[in-house]
Amino acid sequence: MDLARKLTELYHALRERFGDRHWWPGETPFEVMVGAILTQRTNWANARKAIANLREAGALEPRVLASLELERLRELVRPAGYFRQKSARLARLANWLVQRGEGTVEALAAVPTARLREELLALRGIGPETADSILLYALERPVFVVDAYTMRVVVRHGLLDPGAGYYELRELFTASLPRHVALYKDFHAQLVELGKRFCRSRPRCEGCPARPALGEPIPDDELI
DNA sequence: GACCAGGCACATC
DNA sequence: GATGTGCATGGT
Numbered sequence: 001m002d003l004a005r006k007l008t009e010l011y012h013a014l015r016e017r018f019g020d021r022h023w024w025p026g027e028t029p030f031e032v033m034v035g036a037i038l039t040q041r042t043n044w045a046n047a048r049k050a051i052a053n054l055r056e057a058g059a060l061e062p063r064v065l066a067s068l069e070l071e072r073l074r075e076l077v078r079p080a081g082y083f084r085q086k087s088a089r090l091a092r093l094a095n096w097l098v099q100r101g102e103g104t105v106e107a108l109a110a111v112p113t114a115r116l117r118e119e120l121l122a123l124r125g126i127g128p129e130t131a132d133s134i135l136l137y138a139l140e141r142p143v144f145v146v147d148a149y150t151m152r153v154v155v156r157h158g159l160l161d162p163g164a165g166y167y168e169l170r171e172l173f174t175a176s177l178p179r180h181v182a183l184y185k186d187f188h189a190q191l192v193e194l195g196k197r198f199c200r201s202r203p204r205c206e207g208c209p210a211r212p213a214l215g216e217p218i219p220d221d222e223l224i
Numbered sequence: 225g226a227c228c229a230g231g232c233a234c235a236t237c
Numbered sequence: 238g239a240t241g242t243g244c245a246t247g248g249t
C-alpha cells in the first residue's frame with residue numbers, strides 16, 4: 001500500500017474514532033499566533049490561562065501587546081511557564097506585526113507563504129513548529145504542522161524511521177496529501193489526540209507494543 | 225516528589 | 238550533525 005493511501009486511511013480511521021476536534025480555539029488570528037508561542041512545551045490548560053490574562057488586559061491586539069511594559073507582560077504570561085522567554089517572544093511577534101503589517105494580520109494576506117515563513121523563523125523564539133502552526137492555523141496557509149505527537153504516531157505506524165527530522169516528517173505528509181488547509185488542520189488535530197491517548201504512559205514510545213490498525217476504527221484498548 | 229505538557233536557543237563535542 | 242541543557246508553571 002502506498003504512503004498516500006496509508007495516510008488517507010489513517011486519517012479516516014482517526015476521524016471516525018475522534019470526530020471533529022474543533023482544534024485550536026481562538027477568536028482572532030492574532031490570538032492563535034499568541035497561543036502558538038504560549039503552548040510551546042506547555043499544556044494547553046496553562047497556555048489558556050495566560051491567554052485569558054492577556055484578553056483581560058486588552059493585549060490580544062498586536063499594537064497593545066507591543067506597547068506593554070516587559071514586566072507587565074511577564075506577569076500576564078506567567079501561568080504558561082517559561083514566562084521570561086515567552087514574554088520576549090510575544091513582544092517580538094507583536095513588534096514584527098506592527099512593523100511588517102501595520103499591526104494587522106490582514107496586511108499579511110498578500111505575502112507569499114515562503115516569505116512569511118522565513119520572516120517568522122527569523123524571530124528568535126519561533127522555530128519550525130511554531131512558524132508552521134501560525135501559518136496553518138492563524139494564516140490559513142496549506143502548511144502541515146509536525147509536532148512531538150506526529151512523530152510518535154508516524155514512527156509507531158512504521159511510516160518513518162525513528163530519528164527522522166522535522167522536515168523529513170513534514171515532507172511525508174505534504175507530498176502525499178492534497179494541499180487543503182482544512183485537511184491539514186484536522187489531520188494534525190487528530191494525530192495529537194491519538195498521540196495523547198496511546199502514548200500517554202510512554203511518551204518516547206520505547207518498547208511499547210500497541211499499534212493501532214490502519215483503516216479501521218481504533219479500539220480503546222489499543223489507544224493506550 | 226517525580227513526571228509531563230501542542231519548543232527553542234545555545235553550547236559543546 | 239548530533240547531543241545535552243536551561244527555561245518554569247501547573248496538573249496528575
